[in-house]
Amino acid sequence: MDCNKWPKVVNALLLLTTVVSFFACTETLESEKVVYTNNFSDLNLEGFENGKLFIFQNDTVAGYYHNEEIAVNITGLPSHNLLKITLEILIHDTWDGNSPDGVGGPDQWFFGVDNEEIFRTTFSNTPCEFTYCLYQSYPETYTKTNRPKTGAIQTNMPGLCLFGAIPNYTTRYSISKIVEHSNPSTRIYMNTDLVSKNSPDPLCDESWSLAEVTVEALTLK
Ligand SMILES: [Ca+2]
Ligand SMILES: [Ca+2]
Incomplete structure (x- = not known):
């Protein structure tokens, strides 16, 4: 038996794999357009359902909410096959993360596009000590385990209501997801199971606000 043939077969397989990988990676982003962005600085709630504004730390935001759905409707989208949705949210006061006791938690936040849920997670504002810690799922999906405030973009704001006078009880996150989508209109909804x-x-006791929403229409070919 001529064992020298084997390396040739292996090399041919490696070459084939490389070629297949190369062509699988040739999808290109043909277009990318911001179709909606709102940080509420101009008090605009067009397209919103259940929108209400207030000022938190000199920033106009939509809120605050506890287990009530809000949504934004966007129409007239250009041709696209993906949407990139970026939501900046504020987690206020005493969120308990994954706490499984059914009294204080779990505290879930989720959003969806049209009728499909895209992302469900939990947040925790609880101090995490050696002997006691209520973990959160973010930046992963519920029921993953991460330390409180993991992935936050700002943590040094006071709470809003129950802990309104206590520092580090509002936490800001920027959540970004890309979803398959091609309809000319969309409805993005957000809610909690607190x-x-x-x-x-x-x-x-615990609530959240929406500080900014940005939607981009992408075409990948
Ligand atoms: Ca709580
Ligand atoms: Ca809770």
Whole structure:
């Protein structure tokens, strides 16, 4: 048996794999267009459902919410096959992350596009000590485990209501997802499943706000 043939077969397979990989990676981004962006600085709530504005730390934001759906409707999208959705949100006060007790948690936040849920996670604003820590799932999906405030872009703001006078109880995140989409219009919805049975005033106990939303239409070919 001529064993020298084997390397040739292996080399041929490697070459084939390389060629296939090369062609699989030749998709190119043909167009990318911001079709909607709103940081609420001009008080514009066009297209919003359940939109309401308030000022937090000198920044006009939509909020604040506790287990009520909000949505933004965007029409007249240019031809595209992907949407990139970026949501900047503020997590206020006493979110309990993955806490499984059914009294304080879990505290889930989620969003979807049209009728499909895209991302569901949890957030925790709880101090994380050696002996006691309520973990969160973000930046991964619920029920993954990460330390409180992992992936945050700002953590040094006070709470809003229950902990309104206490520093480091509002946490800002920028969540960005790319989804397959080609319809000329879309509805992006956001909501929570917060558990706050230990509080007489759940909205004050834990809530969230939307600070900015940006939607880009992409064409990948
Ligand atoms: Ca809480
Ligand atoms: Ca809770």
